[in-house]
Amino acid sequence: MHIMEGFLPWQWCLVWWIVALPCLILGINQLKRVLAADREALPLLGVTGGFIFILSSLKLPSVTGSCSHPTGTGLSTISFGPWITAVVCAIVLLFQSLFLAHGGLSVLGANIVSMGIVGPLAGYGLYRLLRDTSVNIYITVFLVTALADMFTYITTSLELALAYPAESGGFVSSFILFLGIFAVTQIPLAIVEGIVLALVFKYIIALKPDILIRLKIFSKEKINAARNEV
């Protein structure tokens, strides 16, 4: 999903930085508050952030004949919300910009918006919808993860289509072309990522259910039900 350095006009780089910066500030403040309230949230942050590091480093081949990578933002989105996830993603994307030439500093804002903000926001919206329903925790994690992943790539397509509308067909035509490259490639990856992270959540529930209850991520009843389900 990386927009490469130099491939976005400076005006658009600025726009996406302006969108990303307030979200990052909000995320840092929220992170301070969460950690001040409960230090035991720190290991959970480590696990959810660790999966963003791992999964976003895996370039996997897909059905379209090209490679792409999962984002791993689902766990962090469910556990800490989109703003803290944006901060973790910013760290990963900065590392990739500085040392891997994937993305870049000028386009970092645009890449943070797609991977760290819009994807997690979409996932978080779905999580809030499903949290208090009877939908199983693992199905919730699967759907949130897959949706956050897909929306990341849809947003990248949108950012590029806005900057580069096609001569015939304009923005819509360009958006469809970019979706064909980014979003279609991502569908199988998003499904596998959703299943893998649902399994990881099973282990978090098995080892540290109390932190999930204290942070009000899921209710005690739902967590107990999940422990007996699979």
Next chain:
Amino acid sequence: MKFKYSLEVMTVIAIVAFCAVFLYTSSTMSGAEFSGSDNIGSGLIAKLTGTPVENFKPLITQWKPPSGEIESCLFAFQAAAGGILVGGVFGYWIGQKKKA
């Protein structure tokens, strides 16, 4: 009695199915290069603007890994950092549980 490892089995099936789809696709698709979608996206930008890819210059000069191998090494380093973090915390939690 419910099967304790059904989620693990589903995960393995999903990964095997994913690999099978890739193997099928790579053997039947002619001209598939399996390069990164980022690069293909950059190629489409070049096509849409009529400007060759090499004419897109970085707005902020950046360091590039000197070879693909070094790039792979750094990607592995990123995954390892995440792995150490995840493994460390799970170990910490297991230790806490045993202590309790």
